Amino acid sequence: MTPATPADQRRPMRADARRNYDLLVAVATELFREQGADAPMDDIAKRAGVGPGTLYRHFPHRDALLAAVVADSIDALYARAEELLTEEDADEALRLWLVAATRHAGICRGLAASLVSSMYDEGSPLRASCDRMHEAGARLLRRAQQEGSAREEFDAAVLFELVAAVAWVAERSTDGLASAERLLPALSKGLIAGR
Amino acid sequence: MTPATPADQRRPMRADARRNYDLLVAVATELFREQGADAPMDDIAKRAGVGPGTLYRHFPHRDALLAAVVADSIDALYARAEELLTEEDADEALRLWLVAATRHAGICRGLAASLVSSMYDEGSPLRASCDRMHEAGARLLRRAQQEGSAREEFDAAVLFELVAAVAWVAERSTDGLASAERLLPALSKGLIAGR
DNA sequence: ATTGAAAACGGACAGTGTCTCCGGTACGGT
DNA sequence: ACCGTACCGGAGACACTGTCCGTTTTCAAT
Numbered sequence: 001m002t003p004a005t006p007a008d009q010r011r012p013m014r015a016d017a018r019r020n021y022d023l024l025v026a027v028a029t030e031l032f033r034e035q036g037a038d039a040p041m042d043d044i045a046k047r048a049g050v051g052p053g054t055l056y057r058h059f060p061h062r063d064a065l066l067a068a069v070v071a072d073s074i075d076a077l078y079a080r081a082e083e084l085l086t087e088e089d090a091d092e093a094l095r096l097w098l099v100a101a102t103r104h105a106g107i108c109r110g111l112a113a114s115l116v117s118s119m120y121d122e123g124s125p126l127r128a129s130c131d132r133m134h135e136a137g138a139r140l141l142r143r144a145q146q147e148g149s150a151r152e153e154f155d156a157a158v159l160f161e162l163v164a165a166v167a168w169v170a171e172r173s174t175d176g177l178a179s180a181e182r183l184l185p186a187l188s189k190g191l192i193a194g195r
Numbered sequence: 196m197t198p199a200t201p202a203d204q205r206r207p208m209r210a211d212a213r214r215n216y217d218l219l220v221a222v223a224t225e226l227f228r229e230q231g232a233d234a235p236m237d238d239i240a241k242r243a244g245v246g247p248g249t250l251y252r253h254f255p256h257r258d259a260l261l262a263a264v265v266a267d268s269i270d271a272l273y274a275r276a277e278e279l280l281t282e283e284d285a286d287e288a289l290r291l292w293l294v295a296a297t298r299h300a301g302i303c304r305g306l307a308a309s310l311v312s313s314m315y316d317e318g319s320p321l322r323a324s325c326d327r328m329h330e331a332g333a334r335l336l337r338r339a340q341q342e343g344s345a346r347e348e349f350d351a352a353v354l355f356e357l358v359a360a361v362a363w364v365a366e367r368s369t370d371g372l373a374s375a376e377r378l379l380p381a382l383s384k385g386l387i388a389g390r
Numbered sequence: 391a392t393t394g395a396a397a398a399c400g401g402a403c404a405g406t407g408t409c410t411c412c413g414g415t416a417c418g419g420t
Numbered sequence: 421a422c423c424g425t426a427c428c429g430g431a432g433a434c435a436c437t438g439t440c441c442g443t444t445t446t447c448a449a450t
Contacts, residue, residue, distance in 0.1 A: 014446060017398060040436060051400025056438060113367070120369045151384070158377055161368070165360035165378075172308070173356070174315045182353055183360075189346070190385030209417060212427060235407060246429025251409060 021058050023048050029069045037066055037110030066114055067125040070107065074129040077104050081136035090148035094140045095188050098163060101133065102180050105167030112167040119160065134160050141191075149193045162187050216253050218243050224264045232261055232305030261309055262320040265302065269324040272299050276331035285343035289335045290383050293358060296328065297375050300362030307362040314355065329355050336386075344388045357382050 013021065027048040031039045041062065045055040059065035080100050087093040105112045115133070118126035138156035145152055166187060170180035208216065222243040226234045236257065240250040254260035275295050282288040300307045310328070313321035333351035340347055361382060365375035 014397060016445065020398085041438085042436065045400090052438075053400050053440085054398075055400095057398075060438090062437095116364065116367055120367070154381060158381060161364045161374070161378060162360075162381060165364045168363055169311060169356045169360050172311055172315070179356070183356060186349055186353060186357060186382065186385040188385070190381040190383070209426065211417070215428085236409085237407070240429085246431095247409070248411080248429050249427080250429095252427080255409095257408095 017058075020048070020050055020054055024050070024055060024058060024065070025068050028065050032066070032069055032108040032111075035109075037062075037108050037114060041065075061125070063114060063118065064125040066111070067129060070111065070126075070129055073104055073107060074132055077101060078132050078136045081140055084140060085143065090140075090144040090146075091150060091192050094144040094148070094150060094192065097137065097140050098159075098184060098188060099181075101137065101163045102167050102170070102184060103177070105164060106170055106177065106180065109171045112164045112171060116161065116164045119157075130160075137163075144192065150191055151193055154191055159191070162191075212253075215243070215245055215249055219245070219250060219253060219260070220263050223260050227261070227264055227303040227306075230304075232257075232303050232309060236260075256320070258309060258313065259320040261306070262324060265306065265321075265324055268299055268302060269327055272296060273327050273331045276335055279335060280338065285335075285339040285341075286345060286387050289339040289343070289345060289387065292332065292335050293354075293379060293383060296332065296358045297362050297365070297379060298372070300359060301365055301372065301375065304366045307359045307366065311356065311359045314352075325355075332358075339387065345386055346388055349386055354386070357386075 012018075024044065028039075028044050031044050031047065041055060042052055044065075045052045048055070055065075059068065077100060081097055084093040084097050087096070105115065114126055115130055118124035118130045119134075121127065124130075134156050137159045141150060141154070141156055141159055144150035166180050166183045169183060170176055173179035207213075219239065223234075223239050226239050226242065230238075236250060237247055239260075240247045243250070250260075254263070272295060276292055279288040279292050282291070300310065309321055310325055313319035313325045314329075316322065319325075329351050332354045336345060336349070336351055336354055339345035361375050361378045364378060365371055368374035
């Protein structure tokens, strides 16, 4: 699969457009990681050496750009879920995926917030990513409820929200990921009844 | 105790200053509740009928204003904790306080974020409120660990972060508090081992 | 190779919000 | 009533977002 592509078009993109598109995604990835998902759009355009007009034509909103930036790693997370579905211990598989998902949402400061927002926004460009995470979590949770000892009363939406919440806390604590790793056990123990 | 007061000064505030101070807190309370904790500062000044200069002299940062606004309800939350310390069932007391704390953090959109930030920021004006909540939670948690069946491995910091996280999710879900009430059980079950 | 229409470029700009500076005002002690 | 001082509040510098539109580039047809 070619890397992130704008909505399919019968006519291929013009060469200069394609070049700028790819360049912008690369620069945004860099800047989001450095400064968080609220890095100034103008700075992204500037660093890519294009005008703001060009940036906004390719990505009308910040979320459109963010979606292009995280698409790859969402794919990886989805693949990880499929891999974990073959793990014998269903509870452990769920636990491991929660860790992976939290780590993913920590790619850049502000991502968790955008993902949660997109969950309630039908038209968000991040919606596709959100749905993929949602589905990946749902499959692991369902199996853990049937084969393992995950409590019946929770669903994938709760799972998603809790992961986002933990990632969000981790974003703003000084000790970063360490904080997430203290919180996740509390969460896992709530979801999964002791054996 | 007189309501929220600026840092004690030997000289009492001048009458006009005092009037503006109180007015600003009242207006901010109103606007934060309506529009969230990121309501434009200029709007607050405008609605209070003062210039932005006046607002910023009394409250140099948004957090200083926010701190004055939430001080009272933090006191109430602290009092609630003391009350719950007399409840027979230590686990149930903790659970009830978590609900109260989550509800408190939901006073206005954006408050949870500011509270968590202040937890890692020595100089934040919200720090005092943060510490009070922290301490209230710590006492209830300690008792639930000794007399009830709260797990030993968690501490008040985790408690605080989890409450903030749940409140944060609730802020941005369309179904608001209902969402928090779906999430809290997962959290409680993680903190408190089944009997 | 030339050409011309469509597509893309990118700078200027309007709108919004934050925060500061400073000339003028009004308070309150004497 | 006076005067020094603390306070007031508007003007404006600065930052970011997103749009508009005249200019430039590309590429396919000739």
